Amino acid sequence: MTTPLDADHRASDDAIRRAVDADLPRTIARLADLVRIPSVSWDAFDRAHVRASAEAVAELARATGVFERVEVLDAVDDEGRQGQPAVVAVRSAPAGAPRVLLYAHHDVQPPGSDADWDTPPYEPTVVGDRLHGRGASDDKAGVMTHVAAVEAVRAALGDDFPLGIALFVEGEEENGSRSFRPFLEAHGAHLDADVIVVADSDNPSVDVPGLTVSLRGNVTCTVTVRTLAHASHSGMFGGAAPDAMLATIRLLDTLWDEDGAVAVAGLTSRPGGAGGDLEDLRRDAGLLDGVRPIGRGELNDRLWNEPAITITGIDAPSLANASNTLVPVVSVRLSARIAPGQRAEDAAEHIRRHLEEHAPFGASVEISGVDAGNPFLVDVDAPAVTAMRDAMHEGWGTEAALTGIGGSIPFIADLVERFPDAQILVTGVEDPATRAHSPNESQHLGVLRRAILTEAVFLARLAAGGGNVSTSREGYPGDGGAPAEGPHPDTAEEQA
Numbered sequence: 001m002t003t004p005l006d007a008d009h010r011a012s013d014d015a016i017r018r019a020v021d022a023d024l025p026r027t028i029a030r031l032a033d034l035v036r037i038p039s040v041s042w043d044a045f046d047r048a049h050v051r052a053s054a055e056a057v058a059e060l061a062r063a064t065g066v067f068e069r070v071e072v073l074d075a076v077d078d079e080g081r082q083g084q085p086a087v088v089a090v091r092s093a094p095a096g097a098p099r100v101l102l103y104a105h106h107d108v109q110p111p112g113s114d115a116d117w118d119t120p121p122y123e124p125t126v127v128g129d130r131l132h133g134r135g136a137s138d139d140k141a142g143v144m145t146h147v148a149a150v151e152a153v154r155a156a157l158g159d160d161f162p163l164g165i166a167l168f169v170e171g172e173e174e175n176g177s178r179s180f181r182p183f184l185e186a187h188g189a190h191l192d193a194d195v196i197v198v199a200d201s202d203n204p205s206v207d208v209p210g211l212t213v214s215l216r217g218n219v220t221c222t223v224t225v226r227t228l229a230h231a232s233h234s235g236m237f238g239g240a241a242p243d244a245m246l247a248t249i250r251l252l253d254t255l256w257d258e259d260g261a262v263a264v265a266g267l268t269s270r271p272g273g274a275g276g277d278l279e280d281l282r283r284d285a286g287l288l289d290g291v292r293p294i295g296r297g298e299l300n301d302r303l304w305n306e307p308a309i310t311i312t313g314i315d316a317p318s319l320a321n322a323s324n325t326l327v328p329v330v331s332v333r334l335s336a337r338i339a340p341g342q343r344a345e346d347a348a349e350h351i352r353r354h355l356e357e358h359a360p361f362g363a364s365v366e367i368s369g370v371d372a373g374n375p376f377l378v379d380v381d382a383p384a385v386t387a388m389r390d391a392m393h394e395g396w397g398t399e400a401a402l403t404g405i406g407g408s409i410p411f412i413a414d415l416v417e418r419f420p421d422a423q424i425l426v427t428g429v430e431d432p433a434t435r436a437h438s439p440n441e442s443q444h445l446g447v448l449r450r451a452i453l454t455e456a457v458f459l460a461r462l463a464a465g466g467g468n469v470s471t472s473r474e475g476y477p478g479d480g481g482a483p484a485e486g487p488h489p490d491t492a493e494e495q496a
Helices: 007-035 047-063 140-157 180-190 244-253 278-285 299-304 344-357 383-396 411-418 445-463
Strands: 069-073 086-091 099-105 125-127 130-132 164-170 195-202 210-215 217-226 308-315 329-338 364-373 401-405 423-430 442-444
Touching: 007 047, 007 130, 007 140, 007 445, 047 069, 047 086, 047 140, 047 164, 069 180, 086 180, 099 140, 099 445, 140 164, 140 195, 140 423, 140 445, 180 411, 195 210, 195 411, 195 445, 210 383, 217 244, 217 344, 244 329, 299 401, 329 344, 344 364, 383 423, 383 445, 411 423, 423 445, 442 445
Parallel strands: 099 164, 099 195, 195 423, 210 401
Antiparallel strands: 069 086, 086 164, 125 130, 130 442, 210 423, 217 329, 217 364, 308 329
């Protein structure tokens, strides 16, 4: 599907390639510096590290020499909590020039146990062709992709290239982007754009680029089950008094059927036919020998187009503190993924109703800490999609795959609501071996180079008039969560 280029565009691409390659060692070193900052945005971690990370990103933005204004900003969320610091850098667009918003996030997931890491989580370590460390890929490599791409464009085109750029590097994406909407309300005037590039997704492999066009939504909540007023001796009362652990296990088991498919009435699926390969799943997910996949239908439909529910944490006595006691209360953290076409708020209500109606033995069930984010569908016919796929072909040397992803980026729906005329492009630097959110997270350095080259080519072509980013969205099929009709990927590797 690549578009023929004239000599001027080809010369620009060649100049950008030289600039990216010349600066790659410095880019990797700066990425390593970011990884050393333990910028976990969760409430139980030190906010000072997130602030230090934001200041470091701001210095990177200033050092590009491209932006007129670079600020570290935050906002108060809807519950009165102070949001984590984000970086906003702005370069004004000359009259008639396109405007691009580049998004990434600088906060990271908690590291988990150091014993599960082969290298220290905050000491970036190159092993083979991968840089290991927490946040090395998700999403500090996304931050560096934007920074290095902007620098390459400036090196190739000079200081006066006709393109408006806003860089927005969020500081609490891994904590639910809780202040995202208030942040947009307070600072959105600086972020308006024709095209938004979200560098926070993945690629099918280290050799094939992916443009994500389908994202599931999410609902997370804490479920607390109570059955007793106090703990009691399990020998004296076990067998008659239901403890909270028994009630919790029985309750959670109702969330899935015998195949492991979600069994919550009201959670919907989206027609798919997305294919998928069992051996790829076994390798990428690390399925043990003898373990079979859960759910029904084609594998990629289960990952992209079906709901999923996972219990990600349990507050209960540890093995070290286990005693012969009936436990009075147990809490779990429930994480649900919502198929495109269903609003997350509706899904949250269906989950709440299911839990309350299936409480065993008359147990008390309390649901708290609910966070909900809508799914999203990209308009694959948008001009910017064509331009990005052309740039991916230039950067990777092969056609891009239009893919879905089982993960969620809920704030994209907020971006669509705030900037309804913008075209959304979801790119990324991850690959199946990245292990984002897991111990031994890593960034493939060849993928990083190709991602930077792709984005720089995309920006340069827009600046030079080589990409049509008309913002007409009449009949646009994706509205950030409502049922959508229209173009969508039919296979895992839909090719041009």
